[in-house]
Amino acid sequence: MKKLLILAIILTFALAFIGTSLAVPPGKTVEFTKSPMGKVVFSGKIHADAGKKCTDCHPKIFKMKKGADKVTMKDIYAGKFCGTCHNGKIAFDAKSSCMKCHKK
Numbered sequence: 001m002k003k004l005l006i007l008a009i010i011l012t013f014a015l016a017f018i019g020t021s022l023a024v025p026p027g028k029t030v031e032f033t034k035s036p037m038g039k040v041v042f043s044g045k046i047h048a049d050a051g052k053k054c055t056d057c058h059p060k061i062f063k064m065k066k067g068a069d070k071v072t073m074k075d076i077y078a079g080k081f082c083g084t085c086h087n088g089k090i091a092f093d094a095k096s097s098c099m100k101c102h103k104k
Contacts (some may be wrong), residue, residue, distance in 0.1 A: 030066060038104040050091070057084075 027045035044054075058064050061084050069081060076083035076094050082101070086094040094101070 032067075032071075035102060037098060037102040040101050041103050042101075 027043075027048050029044060030042045032040040032042070061081060063069050071081045073094075075081050076086065079087060083094055085091045086097075088096075092100060
């Protein structure tokens with residue numbers, strides 16, 4: 001009985017942790033529609049397949065709430081937001097690959 005109680009407690013904490021860490025499913029696709037160049041599509045799957053974790057960018061580069069950061073191309077070119085990685089060294093250069101993110 002004692003072992004069953006301990007197992008139940010462990011499972012409760014494990015499930016609570018999993019629930020909070022997966023509040024947004026891995027590989028989520030998010031669309032931002034306010035760009036004049038066409039909507040920007042962020043693919044969590046592509047980033048996960050490249051070995052990235054949500055915590056690599058959240059909350060130190062991007063806030064967790066969609067639209068909370070006012071991202072501009074000027075910021076990205078200056079190495080902020082997406083430009084932290086999309087600089088041609090870590091990932092493709094945002095300056096020369098517009099349509100990889102912007103979809104008409």
